[in-house]
Amino acid sequence: MWLPIDPRSPKPVYQQVVDAVKEAVAKGMLEPGDRMPAVRELASQLTINHNTVARAYQELERDRVIEVLRGRGTFIATSRPCPDRDARVRAVAARIRELLIEAHHLQMNEEELLELFQVTLREWRQERRQAQA
Amino acid sequence: MWLPIDPRSPKPVYQQVVDAVKEAVAKGMLEPGDRMPAVRELASQLTINHNTVARAYQELERDRVIEVLRGRGTFIATSRPCPDRDARVRAVAARIRELLIEAHHLQMNEEELLELFQVTLREWRQERRQAQA
DNA sequence: CGCGTGTACCGGTACCACTGGTACACATAG
């Protein structure tokens, strides 16, 4: 398994692992039931510490992206609703609000932002198609 | 001047100041030419350190939100393009991508996210109308 | 039992945010 980790990024390494796994699942590169490498093994592959991988796994389990079975391993979970789904949807709305503010300071009106949204959506679908091939 | 600062938030205080000012400007609550409080004065009002306010002001000046005149004060800038505008637009697109990934894990398809976008846009316009009144 | 798994510590390093304080450079008013 390979994940794009950049130790010089301002984003914490464990967060990079979390985001990369979420993206791989969203793209269909990782499917429910797939086995994740052991903490020490993935740490070795990414040349980072096992504790850092463990923290990423804990966050991914909290978000119901993976399932952890003590002594057996960790696996990609079958999609099911999160207990705090409503709160996370509201968090998404808050991030959209941030985009509206940012767009204003870039002298971009709401219609242009909406168009950027749709362009990005098309690119995302394209990426996902290629990833599954 | 009042800004919603939460010292217990994981978001750095200086960043909260930056975001709050940007939001106030985007809403029209602060207009070009308006004077900002002095660093020590705003620090006193928010019960934070003047260095923290100074850092926020520097970031706001870098983003062309305010204009700083040594010895005179700081003022809301007239909107004008940023030198690194393209990079910031690309950053917005990257944040949209993150929303698409998050939406997938919330079992929300792209159409639902688009609808959430439009609903949030309507709410944003509503807020802005009230703020300007 | 032995092995592989996730988990939980610990000590230590490094970086960053924030505070409190002081000092400096500049613009303006008296």
Added chain:
DNA sequence: CTATGTGTACCAGTGGTACCGGTACACGCG
């Protein structure tokens, strides 16, 4: 000129977090 108000630049110190390297524990399975 001085005095005042401004942004800016330091510094030392504190607290929190990310990360590392190491060790140890608890569980599932063969």
